Amino acid sequence: MQKITLFALFFLGTFRLLAQQVPVHLKLTEPSKLPVIAATVQVMQVPDTTVVQYGLTDTLGTLTLSLTAGKPYRLVASSVGYRTLRQTFTVTTAKSTFTFILNEENQQLQEVRVTAARPLLRQEDDKMILDPEPLVSTSTSTLELLEKTPGLFVDPDGNVYLSSTTPATIYINGREQRMSTADIASMLKSLPPNSISHIEILRTPSAKYDASGSGGVVNVVLKKGVKIGLTGSVNAALHQGRYGNQMLGVNLTNHEGRRHSYLNLNYTHRNSYEKVETQRLLPNGNRIAQQAFTTFPSDVAYAGFGFGYEFSPKWEVNYDSRINYNLNNSASVNESVIRxxxxxxxxxxNTNYLQNRSNVFSMSQGVTTKYKINEAGSELTTDFSYGYFENKGTQAYQTLFELPQVSELAGNGHWTNRRHVWAGQVDLRYKLPKQITLETGLKSTFQGFQSGTNYFVQQGDQLEVDDFRTNTFTYRDNINAAYVQGSKTFGAFILKVGTRLENTIMHGRQRIPADTSFRINRTDLFPYLFLSRSIGKIAGWEMRSYLVARRSITRPAYEYLNPFARFVDQYLYETGNPALRPQFTQNFEVNISVEERPIFAVGRNYTQDIFTNVLYQDPQNPALAYRSYDNLGRNSETYFRLLGAIPPGRKYFFVVGMQYNYNDYRGVYEERPLEFQRGSMSFFTFHQLKIDPLTTLSLNGFYRMKGQLQFYELSNFGNLNLNLNRQLLNKKLLASLSVTDLFFTNKYEFTLNQGSVSASGARINDTRRVGLSLRYNFGIRKKEERSGMPDFDSLERNSR
Incomplete structure (x- = not known):
């Protein structure tokens, strides 16, 4: 793989940088030859649609662009009151002026509103892009929105899965969120869904992205100030299950000349429950049964704001900030019996009572710059960010024993966790002649983590230090990376190859109860290959195939390495494994899309030194079990995905798909050979029906057969959501009535039969809810922008 990548990079670099750029004059007219003023024009190369130029026609209906002679281009032109025009043309040195005719719409316009039918999912090179708008009105958080996204699976712990059994890496605005699963889930719950511009799904990210995304990347891109003038919305929602969620928020965006800014404020009160029943066979033949019921009330405040300035049409600077504050409470009752x-x-x-209270504060600051080197799409970008995460909490527990004798065990504790993350990166994308694009960049990330936990156990009237639960540790890591990749168009083919070099330095030190320090310093190479080809047309729509190959790494977090035992309940504890090695994955995928809409994919993941969450019996006490992580060997995963859709724009459209995964584990478990195979099938769908011009009905859901989480085998389960939208007050108010998990089927039973462990159980959450959401949109325009004559200089600058 590495030799192929280096050869392809050398092959791309041998092309001579020769091409002729010519000024091309485009003119848009009505059938009567009158010019079409302020029409939006998009011009892209064929088949390399990554080379895109935008512009607006002037008062003569003309627009001048610098294009390459001898190359075919596709033009998309639209204007209010006219039908969208899509047409191809070829630039030559002999012909550099083209005239296109826009036909008028037959329908009379009631108001001036520019709309475009966007697909729910579309394929763009090596990533799939989700338009979240149809799902926003039925969700109260970004995590809920991801749960309803066709093709994604979110487990009850907040892990997001794409095609692999390894969870995906979560990005916000292109920045990796280097936090634990619980912390990321908390952050996604606090992020309001109406603040999202779009979501990028990368099952096989390119060399530009961090190599840590073995399970793919989900990049949540937030909205910024992109409107002319001041616009915004006020949002309120009430969703009721057994417990209720309430949300209130406001969004403001402003764009005046070269300045833009945005503000997003949101408050949410949440409450839900989880019920877990487990049975486990002990080595002596006895059986332990547990029933746990937990509630999770919380209050969440979120603020997102930012601003940007265009110093020139080529250079802009943006600042973004997000602040979250979560006040979480949980109460758990766990009944345990042994027969x-x-x-x-x-x-x-016995019965165990647990009370948790935590205050979680997180802050993210980022500054990005973009410099447009030329009109062909070459640009230099920088991104510098700082993130801070703090979790302070207290816990009180009490265990009441009825058998074998009446007794009580009680105690309490408190903890403080602080995480600092600094990151800086520079990326250069340069468009060369001969349809060659070179990309290169550098990135460095520093993380510092401190954790202190103090527990006390009640002994009569005195509190004594609980050594089993008390610990203090620090952890630091530094990851430095450099990458280079290039792409070239060969007729109907697009080839992109690259490689990423990453150096990882980790240092962890536990101070209490004992020193369990470790150090890691390693350097790895991660090649990448992408090949796309046009394979024909269906009903006039272009059909393309894609081949992607990538190597990635999953590094164990400090919690996975720290050998200190962490108490869960009186029969279960967790411990890390300091001998845990990183796992490496080779991914290969072939997929096909029609007019940027994905329809088919087949892929295979090869993972070596796979580390998995495992459950072992305690050798000292047969009633105890402990959870840990271990390198179990290798895993081969084959998946097949099929997607079909009717595009939006008419009265009814839908997306329906399925994915089949087959996993084959081969390794060693409890010093014995391990063989584990399991195939699972998932179906997912989204439907939307336009009942009348103001009312839409939507339905979305999934059904998972023979699901799998690590070595846990799941029963069949699914989810079906129904939503009714109605526009009111001259389309400024959107009212949504929704039912989530309509038939209360998003619950499952599980079994675990590996080595000496034999366990089973069921997991149920507060998933069935009825909700009402309201969103009022408003806008304030400047007087000169309402006068009827557009400001072409400002509009053209904003279109870029």
Whole structure:
């Protein structure tokens, strides 16, 4: 793989940089030859649609662009009151002036509003882009929106899965969120869905992205100030299940000349429950059964704001900031009984009560710059960011024993976790002649993490230090990376190859109860290959195929490495594995799309030194079990995905798809050979029906058959959501009535039979809810922009 990549890079670099750029004059007219003023024009190369230029026609209906002679281009032109025009043309030195005719719409316009039918999902090179708008009105958080995205699966712990059994890496505005799963889930719950511009889904990210995304990348791109004048919305929502969620928020965006800014404020009150039932067979034949019921009330405040300035049409600077504050409370009741193997005699009976209260504060600051080197799309970008995360909490626990004798165990504790993350990167994309694009960049990330936990156990009237639960540790890491990749168009083919070099330095030190320090310093190479080809047309729509190959890494977090035991309940604890090695994955995928809409994909993941969450019996106490992570060997995963759709724009459209995964584990578990195979099938869909011009009905859901989470085998489960939208007050108010998990099927049973562990159970959450959402949109325009004559200089600058 590395040799192929280096050869392809050398092959791309041998092309001579020769091409002739000519000024091309485009003119748009009505059938009567009158000019079409202020029409939006988009021109892209064929088949390399990554080379795009934008502009607006002037008072003569003309627009001048610098294009390459001898190359075919596709033009998309639109204007209010006219039908959108799509046409191809070829630039030559003999012909550099083209005239196109826009036909008028037959319908009479009631108001001036520019709209475009966007597909829910579309393929763009090596990533799939989701338009979240149809899902926003039924969601109260970004995590809920991801749960309803066709083809994604979010487990109850907040992990997001794409095609692999390894969770995807979460990005916000192109920045990796280097936090634990629980912290990322908390952040996504606090992020309002109406602040999202779009979501990028990268199952096989290019060399430009961090190599840590073995399970793919989900990049949540937030809205910025992109409107002319001041616009915004006020949002309110109420969703009721067994417990209720309430949300209130406001969004403002402003764009005046070269300045733009945005502000997003949101408050949410949440409450939900989780019910878990488990049964586990002990080595002596006895059986332990547990029933846990937990509620999770919380209050969340979110603020996002930023501004940007265009110093010139080529150079702009943007500042973005996000602040979250979560006040979380949880209360849990866990009943545990142990019965004898023979006769089922009750041997032990106890109830554990747990109260948690935590204050979570997070802050993210980022400054980005973009310099447009030329009109062909060459640009230099920089991104510098700082993130801070703090979690302070307290816990009180009490265990009441009825058998074998009446007794009580009680205690309390408190903790403080702080995380600092600094990151800086520089990226250069340069468009060369001969349809060659070169990309290169540098990135450096520093992370510092401090954790202190103090627990006390009640002994009579005194509190004594609980050594089993008390710990203090620090952790630092530094990841430095450099990448280079290039792309070239060969007729109907587009080839992109690259490689990424990453150096990883980790240092962890536990101070209490004992020193378990470790250091890691390693350097790895991660090649990447992307090949796209036009394979024909269906009903006039272009059909393209894609081949992607990538190597990636999954690094163990400090919690996975720290050997200190962490208490879960009186029969279960967690511990890390300091001998845990990183896992490496080779991914290969072939997919096909029609007019940028994905329809088919097949892929294979090869993972070596796979580390998996495992459950072992405690050798000292057969009633105890502990969770840890271990390198179990290798895993081969094959997946097949099929997607079909009717594009939006008419009265009814839908997206429906399926994905099949087959996993084959080969390794060693409890010093014995391990063989584990399982195939699972997932179906997902989204439907939208326009009942009348102001009312739409939508339905979305999934069904998962023989699901799998690590070595846990899941029963069949699914989710079906129904939503009714109605526009009111001259289309400024959107009212949405929704039912989530209509038939209460998003619950499952699980079994675990590996080595000496035999367990089963069920997991149920507060997923069925009825909700009402309201969103009022408003806008304030400057007087000169309402006068009827457009400001062409400002409009052309904004279109870029």
């Amino acid at each position: 004898a193997a023979s006769g089922g005699t009750l041997l032990s009976d």
